[in-house]
Amino acid sequence: MDPITAAALVALAGGIGTEAGRNAWLGLTALVRRPFRRGSAQGAEEDGAASISSGELEVAALEEAPTDPVRAQALATALGVRAALDGEFRTQLDEWWRHAQASQGGDVHNSISGGTQNGPVVMAREISGLTFNLTRTSATNDQV
Numbered sequence: 001m002d003p004i005t006a007a008a009l010v011a012l013a014g015g016i017g018t019e020a021g022r023n024a025w026l027g028l029t030a031l032v033r034r035p036f037r038r039g040s041a042q043g044a045e046e047d048g049a050a051s052i053s054s055g056e057l058e059v060a061a062l063e064e065a066p067t068d069p070v071r072a073q074a075l076a077t078a079l080g081v082r083a084a085l086d087g088e089f090r091t092q093l094d095e096w097w098r099h100a101q102a103s104q105g106g107d108v109h110n111s112i113s114g115g116t117q118n119g120p121v122v123m124a125r126e127i128s129g130l131t132f133n134l135t136r137t138s139a140t141n142d143q144v
Helices: 007-012 020-031 056-062 068-084 087-106
Strands: none
Touching: 007 020, 007 056, 007 068, 007 087, 020 056, 056 068, 056 087
8 A cells, every 4th residue: 555645635635625535534434434444533541551543533633724734644643543553444535546646646638629619718627606697698790
């Protein structure tokens, strides 16, 4: 599994405004909320030793301050430790990470050619919640 860097988590947390970002973030939060297969998620173990974080607190902290590199590093560390201790979580985290990378990356090549566009033209990778309120007018012969 490729390590999930703090920088990648900051970018992901900052991208929650996009549809792909929201979906990726929801996937991560759902993943860390699944039962931790090794001990309790937070607090102290019965023998007094500190337990390993599930990542829930770190996700919540980064969600509150998505550009904070310290919070992002804390989440990256929690995810890495949990993945090292829980094989099922590691597999699911790896699958989530590959999907998140694929949905966030990629180049967009927009082009318009030929003809005249009589209305708005929007060129983008991803658009959400966009509405055009257009009034149709009759075509005029302003062409030379």
